[in-house]
Amino acid sequence: MLSREKETAAYSLESVVARALTRAQGDLSGELAAYIPELARVPPDAFGVAVASVGGDVAAAGDTEVPFTIQSISKALAYCLALDVVGTPTVLSHVGVEPSGDAFNAIVFDPGTNRPFNPMVNAGAITVTGLLAGALGAEAFDFLLDRFSAAAGRPLSFDADVYRSEAETGHRNRGIAHLLKCSGALAADVDATLDLYFRQCSILVTASDLARIGATLANIGENPGTGAAVFAVEAVRHTLSVMFTCGMYNFAGNWAFDVGVPAKSGVGGGILGVVNRQLGIATYSPRLDAKGNSVRGIAAFQELAEDLGLHVFDPTNRGSALLGAFKG
Numbered sequence: 584m585l586s587r588e589k590e591t592a593a594y595s596l597e598s599v600v601a602r603a604l605t606r607a608q609g610d611l612s613g614e615l616a617a618y619i620p621e622l623a624r625v626p627p628d629a630f631g632v633a634v635a636s637v638g639g640d641v642a643a644a645g646d647t648e649v650p651f652t653i654q655s656i657s658k659a660l661a662y663c664l665a666l667d668v669v670g671t672p673t674v675l676s677h678v679g680v681e682p683s684g685d686a687f688n689a690i691v692f693d694p695g696t697n698r699p700f701n702p703m704v705n706a707g708a709i710t711v712t713g714l715l716a717g718a719l720g721a722e723a724f725d726f727l728l729d730r731f732s733a734a735a736g737r738p739l740s741f742d743a744d745v746y747r748s749e750a751e752t753g754h755r756n757r758g759i760a761h762l763l764k765c766s767g768a769l770a771a772d773v774d775a776t777l778d779l780y781f782r783q784c785s786i787l788v789t790a791s792d793l794a795r796i797g798a799t800l801a802n803i804g805e806n807p808g809t810g811a812a813v814f815a816v817e818a819v820r821h822t823l824s825v826m827f828t829c830g831m832y833n834f835a836g837n838w839a840f841d842v843g844v845p846a847k848s849g850v851g852g853g854i855l856g857v858v859n860r861q862l863g864i865a866t867y868s869p870r871l872d873a874k875g876n877s878v879r880g881i882a883a884f885q886e887l888a889e890d891l892g893l894h895v896f897d898p899t900n901r902g903s904a905l906l907g908a909f910k911g
């Protein structure tokens with residue numbers, strides 16, 4: 584039988600995180616997101632897993648300090664901020680909250696309303712970014728960078744090469760933005776909106792940053808490390824709701840079934856997950872599956888959810904017991 588000390592060590596969050604990394608490590612399937620040329624140049628083998636608690640601690644394994652572009656994970660944060668900046672009713676009048684079951688870049692709108700289905704797919708995210716561009720004008724990018732940084736607890740920067748690469752080649756997103764403008768869903772200027780969208784997608788984070796951002800969401804908008812008030816309480820609830828139903832695109836149903844926490848993926852290779860009132864979880868591994876989600880990221884989340892009982896409908900939520908002795 585294990586002594587109490589050994590039991591704690593075997594189940595410290597550090598060891599659980601390390602185990603998730605080890606178990607998922609060997610799967611080298613998937614491809615880099617080559618449709619943004621600059622993303623095809625990132626080293627493919629980096630892999631990191633980080634978990635941050637609402638108590639301010641972080642457990643990390645692997646390449647958790649390697650910077651990568653946040654990409655679509657920015658959609659969740661921009662949505663959370665837009666709900667506060669322009670108000671929930673205005674946001675809802677432009678973008679729905681219904682899972683589309685379609686790919687992230689699908690050119691599909693709700694036939695009843697002509698609005699994008701939800702803020703996690705590109706059409707919805709571009710619309711949300713347009714609301715911020717319209718409300719904040721030239722200050723909008725600095726505002727987003729400042730809020731993302733406050734959520735992470737350190738000053739973030741952005742990758743100008745990835746921004747330029749996407750701005751030069753993002754014809755599909757340009758097409759989507761013009762259709763949104765035509766239907767009236769997008770109120771702001773098309774070029775200003777796309778410029779802001781490409782910039783917000785190019786913000787650089789590490790897996791540790793993302794885990795801390797997740798812990799800020801888990802802590803209902805207040806950064807547990809710095810105490811900064813970053814997101815509005817009501818906005819966090821709405822954001823976690825759409826992350827839960829729509830954050831993994833046409834994999835969202837499988838994700839809810841298997842992992843069961845609100846999450847958002849990005850084609851840069853990151854996945855952000857939130858366990859409400861407990862944890863922010865982040866993975867980084869840039870090889871993606873056909874749906875644009877990180878292969879090893881999904882595997883690591885599955886391991887963590889299983890090991891810690893994180894699924895929202897799991898009767899045990901075993902991980903809670905670790906939070907008191909976070910560093911094991």
Ligand code: DON
Pocket residue numbers: 653654655656687688705749756781784848849850851874875876
């Ligand atoms: O809009 C795009 O194509 C990218 N900047 C972001 C897409 C993305 O991250 C989708 N996520 N899996």
